[in-house]
Amino acid sequence: MTAPLSEFLPEVYRRLYAAYGPQGWWPGDSAFEVVVGAILTQSTAWGNVEKALGGMRAAGVWSFEAVAALPQAELADVIRSSGYYNAKARKLQAFANHTLARGGLERLLGQDTAALRVELLSIHGIGEETADDIIVYAAGKPSFVMDSYTRRIVDRMGFAPLRRNAGYGEYQSLFQDNLPADVGLFNEFHALLDHHAKTTCVKRGPRCSGCCLADLCWTGGG
DNA sequence: ACCCAGGGTCATA
DNA sequence: TATGACCATGGG
Numbered sequence: 001m002t003a004p005l006s007e008f009l010p011e012v013y014r015r016l017y018a019a020y021g022p023q024g025w026w027p028g029d030s031a032f033e034v035v036v037g038a039i040l041t042q043s044t045a046w047g048n049v050e051k052a053l054g055g056m057r058a059a060g061v062w063s064f065e066a067v068a069a070l071p072q073a074e075l076a077d078v079i080r081s082s083g084y085y086n087a088k089a090r091k092l093q094a095f096a097n098h099t100l101a102r103g104g105l106e107r108l109l110g111q112d113t114a115a116l117r118v119e120l121l122s123i124h125g126i127g128e129e130t131a132d133d134i135i136v137y138a139a140g141k142p143s144f145v146m147d148s149y150t151r152r153i154v155d156r157m158g159f160a161p162l163r164r165n166a167g168y169g170e171y172q173s174l175f176q177d178n179l180p181a182d183v184g185l186f187n188e189f190h191a192l193l194d195h196h197a198k199t200t201c202v203k204r205g206p207r208c209s210g211c212c213l214a215d216l217c218w219t220g221g222g
Numbered sequence: 223a224c225c226c227a228g229g230g231t232c233a234t235a
Numbered sequence: 236t237a238t239g240a241c242c243a244t245g246g247g
Contacts, residue, residue, distance in 0.1 A: 037228090038228085042228080043230085045226080045245070047227090051245090080243090080244075083227090083243045083245080084241095087241090091230085126230085130228095130230080147229090148228085224247100225247085230242095234240105
């Protein structure tokens with residue numbers, strides 16, 4: 001596109017919002033549930049995560065104290081349906097132990113965004129995407145969430161002259177540096193991109209076909 | 223039967 | 236810095 005990204009990206013957002021409406025992310029009633037869901041959904045369909053969350057509720061494992069107290073093998077059994085259950089049980093307990101040892105979830109999430117992100121990334125099992133999920137959807141602070149869906153959409157657009165194998169931060173900066181730092185916008189934009197990729201956009205090929213962004217997709221490859 | 227989901231860690235070069 | 240193996244269930 002010839003228009004600057006600061007105009008182009010809001011246009012993408014307006015189209016997605018007009019097409020799909022508000023997405024209501026993150027599903028869940030508490031910061032605890034957002035954090036747990038963010039870990040459990042790593043490379044896993046959300047439906048499988050919901051079953052695991054339901055299992056945790058039913059088992060009374062619904063606080064970081066309870067998560068930390070349960071033997072890891074038992075926690076793994078409770079979250080079985082979310083897949084990678086041994087790895088994820090370890091991650092949940094790492095987060096629980098870290099949080100309990102350092103003044104609780106409220107203290108953690110109450111920091112400024114930069115300090116919060118650094119601390120989240122220091123916890124086993126929390127990478128960049130999960131950290132940004134937690135910052136936006138649990139802490140309510142702006143840090144644009146990047147994921148494979150959004151990268152796929154970006155790669156199809158003519159506006160992104162990114163190098164091959166561009167990293168998380170390069171894709172993230174594309175949005176973050178060209179949009180107002182508004183957590184409500186970041187919240188909805190990521191959810192809309194995710195919904196768009198899952199429901200409408202074709203998974204492969206150089207461009208979308210017949211969707212609200214089709215005319216913005218890169219046509220140089222076919 | 224095959225593909226992949228709202229990733230991250232760890233070993234290796 | 237950058238690849239690749241590994242983690243594992245459940246729905247299409």
